[in-house]
Amino acid sequence: MLVKEELSRYNRQMILPELGLEGQKKLKAASVLLIGAGGLGCPVLQYLAAAGVGTIGIVDDDVVELSNLHRQILYNHTDIGQAKAKIAAAKLQLLNPHVGFTAYQERFRADNAVNICQDYDLVIDCSDNFTTRYLVNDTCVALGKTLIFGSILQFEGQVAVFNHQGSANYRDLYPAPPTENINCVEGGVIGILPGLIGLYMANEALKLICGIGETLAGKLMSVNALNNAVLVFKIAAKKSADIPKPALAKTGKAIAEIDKATLDRWLETYADKVFLIDVREDYEHEDGNIGGINLPLYELTASLTAIPKNKKVVCYCQTGQRSKMAVQLLDGVYVGEVYSLREGVFG
Template identity: 50%
Template sequence: MEFSKEELQRYDRNILLSGIGIEGQKKLRDSKVFVVGAGGLGSPVLYYLAAAGVGHIGICDGDIVEYSNLQRQILHNTNDINKNKAQSAKEKLQALNPHIKIDIVIERLSVTNAINIISEYDLVIESCDAFSSKFLINDACVLANKILIRASALHFCGQAMSIKPRVSACYACLFDAPPKGEVPTGASVGILGSVAGMFGCIEANEAIKIITGVGTPLFNQILSCDIRDMEFRKIEVKRNMNCRVCGNSGITQLDFDLY
């Protein structure tokens, strides 16, 4: 299907880019991306995917908008207080780009629904702050063989990486699930809103690169930055063949007791 005159005008700056062009724009239109979390990271991810013309976006968030969110979760405003975040996000994104399809999941991902939901999409973007959710999404993406883009932001720091299941290092290759209550959160130590915004933009960039084939994704690499000195670091990592998830004897189903 050809683009309408309005769509050609809307995506003109994308189409002008060497490496994207009209064919890359069609790849964006035909792609299906699932974003878990419509908060500090998810807000810029979703805005830029919708603006870029990703044709089908899924949004999962079971939380409601609170006043403390508005310092960084730029998809939402004061009028959205007590509204579900996925629903609030959908309203803003459809207003931005009515040419795309948006589905929402107004609940948290769980062991019982994660694989079935993400299996409908081409790639998944994790924009959560709960470590249990990060491990659940990583494990589900490995089992469903879906590329995962993930990031985290806390205090003045952030990090991002992309994961190609059973090819590059997964989240569980590098990190063990910490004991509950022992990990600092934005609610306990604070977070600069623009740090979440910056790393959400990096996640959106990764998605566009992977969909269009432009550039080199962050497979087997962690990109990190402390904005106080604005020094970006790229850390090379490797897949762990003994990983409990993606290793040679990795999981074959999600563990109800782990998340």
């Protein structure tokens, strides 16, 4: 229910016929998780808070540095050395006291990804590295969450909506991380670019929450701030079936892991008692694997009958990130020993 002050605060957007009172109520009822409170995260957070999104989670383990201030406009000189997640939540609370904020002052990792994400309606990836991007994507695929993605480098930015009503996910666009990882630290970035791309991301979030307009689901928009080129590409989804949302319980238990040497020893000693599951995509399994069956993350909980209960189950992937998540997904819904292969098949 909107109070009198909220009706006045949001008046200018509520008079839009596409949004109206019902749209504003949807915004107030919505919960959004944002990964990364840096250059992209700052404008996204400010505009979602100003628009009245009811609950916002902020994940970031970094602190404000002087080199951030030319583009991360939520912070100022007096914030240097302070935790971004906490200082952002405090500043945004002043911007809009009708919004609830939760600050997660920690890195988004395979062992906390599910617990952090599972209670939010929408996830927005404002991270700046490929490890986190793939982990955010895989978590959203496993949980059936819509993901808004953005990236920036030098003068060019990208925006997309992934995993929305069967649309493509990040791995459909980029199946594997690039061999060369150039980020803003090495390549540089013009200060206005994260603001420009962040506003597009915030706009996609508002449209998705309110159910209005045309979104970037199944599309990638590329914006070049140097020559003003704006291009939109279609992304084909490799999986056409709906992704089931597994029932998950919050858990603080440590994820059971083994290294490659331990697995090799098990296979050599009692191979008939070990059951391998490759939780990567089918095309990754076909490119090379160490045996077992192939059950991508989003098929895992729907395929429990394919997993024997009288063997040691070892989940593996490329880097060990998705396999950790697989162990967490199976916790509480599968009875038996389940392990993640630490650092993946190439560890």
